[in-house]
Amino acid sequence: GGIITQTPKFLIGQEGQKLTLKCQQNFNHDTMYWYRQDSGKGLRLIYYSITENDLQKGDLSEGYDASREKKSSFSLTVTSAQKNEMAVFLCASSFNANTEVFFGKGTRLTVV
Amino acid sequence: QQKVQQSPESLIVPEGAMTSLNCTFSDSASQYFAWYRQHSGKAPKALMSIFSNGEKEEGRFTIHLNKASLHFSLHIRDSQPSDSALYLCAAFNVGDNSKLIWGLGTSLVVNP
Numbered sequence: 001g002g003i004i005t006q007t008p009k010f011l012i013g014q015e016g017q018k019l020t021l022k023c024q025q026n027f028n029h030d031t032m033y034w035y036r037q038d039s040g041k042g043l044r045l046i047y048y049s050i051t052e053n054d055l056q057k058g059d060l061s062e063g064y065d066a067s068r069e070k071k072s073s074f075s076l077t078v079t080s081a082q083k084n085e086m087a088v089f090l091c092a093s094s095f096n097a098n099t100e101v102f103f104g105k106g107t108r109l110t111v112v
Numbered sequence: 113q114q115k116v117q118q119s120p121e122s123l124i125v126p127e128g129a130m131t132s133l134n135c136t137f138s139d140s141a142s143q144y145f146a147w148y149r150q151h152s153g154k155a156p157k158a159l160m161s162i163f164s165n166g167e168k169e170e171g172r173f174t175i176h177l178n179k180a181s182l183h184f185s186l187h188i189r190d191s192q193p194s195d196s197a198l199y200l201c202a203a204f205n206v207g208d209n210s211k212l213i214w215g216l217g218t219s220l221v222v223n224p
Contacts, residue, residue, distance in 0.1 A: 043200065043214045097212060098204045098212075103155035
C-alpha cells in the first residue's frame with residue numbers, strides 16, 4: 001500500500017503571511033488534490049492536478065496558489081493568511097477521477 | 113455544474129438501529145458514486161462505491177443507486193458506536209473536468 005505524507009502537521013502563521021503546505025504520495029497516482037475542511041464540515045476543493053505540471057482551479061482557489069513540481073508532490077501556498085481560513089487542509093490523490101481517493105492526515109492551520 | 117446534496121445534516125441513532133444516509137445529485141450523466149467515512153480527527157476513507165443502478169452490500173453496509181431519481185444512499189445495518197463519524201458522498205462525471213463533486217456531509221452519532 002501507499003501513503004500520503006503532509007508536512008507540516010500543524011502550521012501557525014501570522015495574518016498576512018505567505019505559508020506553504022507540502023504533500024508527497026508514493027501511490028504513483030496521476031491526480032492530486034488539495035481540500036480545505038472547516039471544523040466538522042465537508043470538503044471544499046482548492047486546486048487539483050491531473051498530471052505533472054498541470055493545475056486546475058477548484059471552487060475555493062482565490063487566495064491560494066499550487067504547484068505540481070513532479071508526479072509525487074503537490075504543494076499549496078496560502079498567499080496571505082487570514083484569520084477566517086483557520087482549517088484543516090487535506091491533500092489527496094487518486095489514479096484518476098473515478099477511482100478511490102486516498103487522503104493524507106492533514107495540516108491544521110492556525111492564523112494569529 | 114454538478115451539485116451533490118446530502119441529508120440529513122446530522123443524525124443520532126441508538127446502537128443496533130438501521131441508519132440511512134441520503135445523497136442527491138443533479139447530473140443524470142454521472143457515472144461513479146461513492147461514500148467516504150471520516151472519524152473525528154482522522155482522514156476520510158473510502159467506504160463503498162457503485163457505478164450502475166442497483167445495490168451493493170459489504171458486511172453491514174449497503175449502497176443503493178437510482179439514477180432515474182438522481183439519488184444514492186448508504187444504509188448501515190446494526191449501527192455501532194464505532195460507526196459514529198462524518199459521512200461524505202461524492203459523484204463524478206466527465207463534464208466536471210475530471211473531478212469528484214462532494215456533498216457537505218452527514219454527522220452520525222450512534223449512542224450505546
